[in-house]
Amino acid sequence: xxxxxxxxxxxxxxxxxxxxxxxxxxxxxxxxxxxxxxxxxxxxxxxxxxxxxxxxxxxxxxxxxxxxxxxxxxxxxxxxxxxxxxxxxxxxxxxxxxxxxxxxxxxxxxxxxxxxxxxxxxxxxxxxxxxxx
Amino acid sequence: xxxxxxxxxxxxxxxxxxxxxxxxxxxxxxxxxxxxxxxxxxxxxxxxxxxxxxxxxxxxxxxxxxxxxxxxxxxxxx
Numbered sequence: 001x002x003x004x005x006x007x008x009x010x011x012x013x014x015x016x017x018x019x020x021x022x023x024x025x026x027x028x029x030x031x032x033x034x035x036x037x038x039x040x041x042x043x044x045x046x047x048x049x050x051x052x053x054x055x056x057x058x059x060x061x062x063x064x065x066x067x068x069x070x071x072x073x074x075x076x077x078x079x080x081x082x083x084x085x086x087x088x089x090x091x092x093x094x095x096x097x098x099x100x101x102x103x104x105x106x107x108x109x110x111x112x113x114x115x116x117x118x119x120x121x122x123x124x125x126x127x128x129x130x131x132x133x
Numbered sequence: 134x135x136x137x138x139x140x141x142x143x144x145x146x147x148x149x150x151x152x153x154x155x156x157x158x159x160x161x162x163x164x165x166x167x168x169x170x171x172x173x174x175x176x177x178x179x180x181x182x183x184x185x186x187x188x189x190x191x192x193x194x195x196x197x198x199x200x201x202x203x204x205x206x207x208x209x210x211x
Contacts, residue, residue: 068171075152097192102176121176 003092005084008131009048009056013073013080017045017061024049024057041107043067048111058083058111081119081127089116089132096120096130136160139186139205146181150174160202182208 014020017036024030032050039046043064048056062070072080086092097103097120104119104127115132122128140160147158151169164170170178182204183189188211198204 068173071169071171072173100189102180102195103192104172104176119172121180123180125177125180127173 003095004087005092005130006086006133007055007082008085009058009083010079011058011060011081011083011129012078013060013062013069014078015061015073017047017059020059020061021047021049024059030057037111039110041109042069044069046111081129083129083131085131085133087133089118089130092130093118093120096122099123101128134209136205136209139208140201142185143182143201143205146185147178150178150181158201160200160205162201163199179204186211 012020021033021036025033030049030051034048036045036047038044043062044067045061045063047059049059051057060069062073064070093103093106100123101120104121106116106118108114109117109131112131117132118130120128120130140158144156144158147167148154148156151167151174153169156167158167164175179190179195186208188208190207194207198207
């Protein structure tokens with residue numbers, strides 16, 4: 001039961017996305033940053049910072065203070081998920097659920113040309129995101 | 134294991150997941166009544182319950198849960 005997962009990003013919730021982008025650019029030297037993208041279904045702004053070999057840091061700024069993501073920030077969480085690309089999105093989700101993962105939500109993301117994305121928890125309660133490649 | 138014992142253990146789990154020692158979950162409690170019950174803590178709660186009771190919820194079961202009482206009933210049925 002093989003999965004076709006390719007790492008794409010590490011997701012990190014931030015208070016202020018512009019300040020975080022400035023930090024990655026100026027302090028850490030990562031100049032290759034995407035535009036800030038509004039993801040409506042999740043009520044967040046995101047930016048992808050290329051931290052090497054097309055692996056990204058996804059900076060996520062919650063816009064709804066009552067959202068689950070905003071609550072992570074209040075609890076002082078920062079890095080909270082790893083995003084993987086999958087060529088076989090639906091099949092991959094089915095396999096992961098059969099392996100004991102629980103789906104948190106499935107949505108279409110403006111950050112990936114409105115392709116499907118899903119957040120899941122693994123049995124170890126590690127959050128992962130599967131992105132339709 | 135009876136309904137009361139299960140509910141008691143779910144309350145212990147709930148206080149940990151929702152990070153609120155004062156929380157009291159009854160059979161009629163729904164997600165809307167608990168401030169920190171969101172899409173993420175919902176899955177955390179169910180995973181923690183699975184581990185505590187050594188069971189697995191199916192996706193169909195999870196989709197049907199409307200309150201704590203239905204979770205308790207599902208645990209009892211396994």
